[in-house]
Amino acid sequence: MRKTDFPLLEICDLSVSFKMYDSVLGQRDLRVISNLSIKVDKGEILAIAGSSGSGKSLLASAILGILPENAAVAGDMCYNGQKLTPRLQEKLRGTEMALVPQSIAYLDPLMRAGAQADGHKKPCPTAKRRGIFGRLGLSESTEKLYPFQLSGGMARRVLVSTALITDAGLIIADEPTPGMSLHQALEALTLFREMADEGKAVILITHDIDLAFAFADKIAVFYAGTTVETASALDFRTGPESLRHPYSKALWSALPQNGFEPIAGVQPYAGNLPKGCLFAPRCSCKSAKCEQEAPPMRDLRGGEVRCFYAM
């Protein structure tokens, strides 16, 4: 593998907003992702953790350039040092960047699993795909089945095979584990780990934080459409004292094995975000500054954090 100075994918200050039509106010912009920054290198798994509604899935669409037409994107995205323009995204989709979607709904209901995994590219990679199906424990007869005939676990593996078939350098897995048994989830994550060990970069979007801790190299914590902290998975395994942001600490304490303690309040939704720090309304150590000014992302102890007071 060629060593480069650039991370495979670098996102700086990404914002995604939607044009919405409101009966009272007319047209307005609804900002769902704001000032988001992440980096992922070859050979590593970056887990993006956050509760639902924090804009995780939209991030995947933004990277691939498949957002709906009423979405506006601002900020910089670079792939291998090149600016990720719509034209480049179109070129990289399905060849360099692959998506592993969430559910069986992402399979064409009227297409057999084999043809579906083969994709549209010519020549048809049937032999290669059979090899991948074998590796994933899908029998030869699976390729003749329609999506409605697949079990949940089989469908998931067919979806994973669509990414494996491409030789893509970047794999974005959007919630690949919900609905799976622990055994199946471990199996799937082992697969992603293998891909990363082969030199691919994997972005694992998940709210299954426990599993993310175990398999990822780095974890980006999402809150209300932005990253509040990026830390190594080791920090999360160690405990709240090695974490930086108050939300990450709260997330840690809310896990069943760590006391199951929730914090008060709810995540603000796009449309009524607070003015300053997005977490300020729920933060126990906020100051007047936090309510006026949004803190920038800064380096701290080998990770990054979006907080004025983190130490």
Place this chain on the structure above:
Amino acid sequence: MTEIVKQVFIHIIRAISLLFAVSVISFTLVSASPVDPVQQYIMGIGPVSEEQRIEIEAYWGIDKPPAERYFNWLSALLHGNFGTSLLYRRPVIEIISERFQNSLALMMCAWLLSGIIGFSLGCIMGMNRDKWADKVISKLCYLLSSVPTFWLGLVFLMIFAVILGWFPVGFSTPIGMRSSEVTLWQRLHHLVLPAFTLSLMSFSNIALHTRQKMIDVMNSEYVLFARARGESRWTLFCRHALRNTVLPAITLQFASFAELFGGSVLAENVFSYPGLGSAVSAAGLNSDVPLLLGITLFSTLFVCVGNMIANLLYGVVDPKMREVDR
């Protein structure tokens, strides 16, 4: 295979019970109506005396109770005897088979035309949602589906037959020619305007349904995923959109047999086209009860067959229905 046989069997049972119900209802309606078949018959043969009239009524069984008359009619039907048309003085079955051939040519042309045009336009609209092509075509569809067929037929007659003189004004063959001498080309020439008018009636329906289905498919998660895998618009259309849209369109197309039949009554009258549709209105207006009842039953059968084909075909093309037993 056994599943299909079973389905066909169920459909046939259903068709028979429907035909029975339609025969009861239409017989009751005709009996309750002021239509007097005896009077109509007498008008055809000239003046008769009062005794002769009573004799005719007794011969026809008018004096018997309605239930008995119904069962007499039904048993004759089951023996293949549909009676004699009072208007044409020929067996009803003969008229139906002759007229049906003309109608079938007309309806099938209109049906294919409306299916192909409707589906293609629907695809264009759905793929270009909210662009100018979609806006123009959908407005046109709304306009055409709100315009009555007979009016459109009259407009076409004025423009293409009277002013431009491209097509004949009416009938299925040139006037004053033996049917053996008429060429296929002449028949087709007479068919164009009525078929086109009839197809305009139903294509907007197909087009608007296809448009909506196409939009649903293009917004689906599997199309989003296909885009994420680098499929271009054209590939998306061929690989996913087409086959997911064509299924409901096929069902709709076969289920439109009833509308087609209804439309052909108007179109055939406007173009004086000698099909089943013009026969049914002539029978209705001239109190030709045997012909009217015969055509009613026949058209029921026709619509039933259309629906049955739609259901069976769906089972063949939709894998969810086809492979459910595997």
